[in-house]
Amino acid sequence: MTTLSGPLTGPQVASFFAELGITHVVSVPDSTIGPWHEAIAGHPALRLVRVCREGEAWAVAGGLHFGGAVPLVLIQCTGLFESGDSLRNIVHDWNLPIFSVIGYRSYLNQETLPGDTCLVFTEPMLTAWKIDWLLVTDASQLSEMRAHYERCRNAGVAGSIVVAEGRA
Amino acid sequence: MSATSKKGGAPGSPTSRKAMPLREAIETLRAQRGAGDVVITSMGSAREWMAMGPLDPLDFIHVPSSMGETLSLGLGIALAQPARRVVACCGDGSLLMNLGALVTIASEAPPNLVVVVFDNGVYEVTGAQSAPGARAGADFAVLARASGIASVHRFGDLDAWRSSAASALGAPGPVCIVLDVAPVPGAIGPRSPGKTAERGPAFARALQGG
Numbered sequence: 001m002t003t004l005s006g007p008l009t010g011p012q013v014a015s016f017f018a019e020l021g022i023t024h025v026v027s028v029p030d031s032t033i034g035p036w037h038e039a040i041a042g043h044p045a046l047r048l049v050r051v052c053r054e055g056e057a058w059a060v061a062g063g064l065h066f067g068g069a070v071p072l073v074l075i076q077c078t079g080l081f082e083s084g085d086s087l088r089n090i091v092h093d094w095n096l097p098i099f100s101v102i103g104y105r106s107y108l109n110q111e112t113l114p115g116d117t118c119l120v121f122t123e124p125m126l127t128a129w130k131i132d133w134l135l136v137t138d139a140s141q142l143s144e145m146r147a148h149y150e151r152c153r154n155a156g157v158a159g160s161i162v163v164a165e166g167r168a
Numbered sequence: 169m170s171a172t173s174k175k176g177g178a179p180g181s182p183t184s185r186k187a188m189p190l191r192e193a194i195e196t197l198r199a200q201r202g203a204g205d206v207v208i209t210s211m212g213s214a215r216e217w218m219a220m221g222p223l224d225p226l227d228f229i230h231v232p233s234s235m236g237e238t239l240s241l242g243l244g245i246a247l248a249q250p251a252r253r254v255v256a257c258c259g260d261g262s263l264l265m266n267l268g269a270l271v272t273i274a275s276e277a278p279p280n281l282v283v284v285v286f287d288n289g290v291y292e293v294t295g296a297q298s299a300p301g302a303r304a305g306a307d308f309a310v311l312a313r314a315s316g317i318a319s320v321h322r323f324g325d326l327d328a329w330r331s332s333a334a335s336a337l338g339a340p341g342p343v344c345i346v347l348d349v350a351p352v353p354g355a356i357g358p359r360s361p362g363k364t365a366e367r368g369p370a371f372a373r374a375l376q377g378g
Contacts (some may be wrong), residue, residue: 024247049247050275051240052268059237062270063244066228066368067377073246089234094368 008139008163014099016142020044020149023069024037025049026057029074032165033103040074054079055086061098062090073100076120077162091158099152100131100160107164108137116168126160133160177325186324190286191216193329197255197284206245206254206375213284213290215358223361225374226252231360233248236265236293243273246281246341249375253280254375255337259310260287261299263273267311274316282343283312288350293357312344315338324348 012064013036015023025040026049027033041048054075061071075083080102090096106116126133132155134148145161152159178283192307195218201207205360210230229246230238242256263269273281289302298346301308309322317356321336321343323329329347336345 026244047247049272051272053266055234056240056266056272057238059234059240060244060247063241063246064248065244066241066372066375067245067248068372069244069248086234086237086240089232091230094364096368115322158338 005134009037010036012139013016014039014043014046016144016145017072018043020072020146021070022046022072024064024071025074026051026060026064026071026080027074028052028057028076029052030078030105030165031168032163033074033076033101034119036074045108055084056106058086058090058098062094064096064098065096071098072081075100076103076132076165077105077125080125081121084129085130091129091131096158097152097158099149099158100145102126102133102160103165104135104162109166112168122162131158131160133162135162137164183367185348186327187288187348188324188326190288190299190349190352191261192326193286193347193349195220196326196330196333197257197337201255202253204252206249208238208242208243208245208254208256210257211235211259211262211358212288212352212355213259213286215293215355217257218358218361225370228371229257229358229361229367231358232364236262236269238262239269239273241264242281242283243276243278244270245375246278247276248367250278252375253282254278255282255284255338257284257286258300259292260285260289260306263308264299264301264306270312270315270344277342279341281341282337282345283317285312285344285346286349287346288348288352290351292351292355294327296351296353296355309344309346317342317344319343320346322346322348 024047057073064071105118206226210226210233214229238258239256242254246254283307288294309320313320319339
């Protein structure tokens with residue numbers, strides 16, 4: 001069982017995903033989740049699929065789901081904004097319960113980007129897209145993260161863990 | 169290059185090259201479909217595919233779609249089902265919506281994925297407005313090759329496509345086949361063959377159970 005203290009690290013995240021039964025992590029990096037890539041790519045139970053833009057990620061994940069894999073989309077909130085129509089098609093037209101982990105830019109620190117509009121739009125966008133989301137501000141919330149994933153999986157709905165990020 | 173020469177179509181653009189009928193191009197693809205192959209179609213290719221006869225459980229009619237995402241969907245299926253050949257079809261307008269998918273496909277390099285691009289140079293289902301790729305003389309075969317896909321084929325002649333389809337489709341993937349096709353006058357968009365709430369689970373069962 002993974003235990004956490006302090007900021008999330010790549011190995012901790014990779015182990016967490018593997019424990020959830022995730023098989024493929026479809027991702028575009030940012031400065032917080034990008035450093036996790038190496039550990040995810042190196043984990044024997046996970047395949048990291050690097051896509052060029054976030055809209056691709058939902059469709060790739062949809063195909064993986066149809067094929068019997070257990071994908072997870074790992075992107076920044078700006079990529080959520082970019083994802084719109086692809087997310088709509090996969091999650092709502094086709095009703096695929098794709099789970100995501102979304103980095104919440106500037107939530108903990110606006111030093112780099114004062115007044116970052118990610119803080120204005122991220123939560124309303126998730127709600128508008130009918131994503132069942134959980135905000136995580138501290139790595140000690142691992143048990144909540146696991147419970148949220150399992151709740152979404154059991155309900156067959158798209159869910160997200162929104163990870164509060166520091167400076168962009 | 170002057171604005172006039174761009175609008176007139178560069179050498180090799182759809183305005184200046186040979187093009188085959190879409191229906192026959194797809195019939196040729198259909199004739200090569202093997203047992204256990206997945207075929208994903210959207211827009212015009214979906215319309216024509218559905219008109220040719222009953223659907224196979226491993227046909228995925230990507231209607232409704234998100235324009236450009238059919239190739240990405242195919243990539244995901246190919247990665248999850250490496251023992252199956254997956255043929256993902258799109259038009260040139262759709263590919264332009266998601267051009268990076270070619271690079272992603274090259275990066276992941278699934279040996280079982282075939283991409284088929286039907287290049288007619290127009291947005292057919294909205295009334296055949298000119299697509300930017302045709303106006304610019306974009307060559308999708310060159311783009312695919314430059315994206316890192318090694319096995320790339322392009323046909324504008326129906327007989328050449330018919331005689332080479334088996335070898336092109338059977339090459340180790342990822343494969344990209346660009347077919348220069350003529351727009352279908354007055355063509356309309358495809359209708360969904362049923363409720364997605366039923367079609368999606370049925371497709372997944374066929375995919376995972378076979």
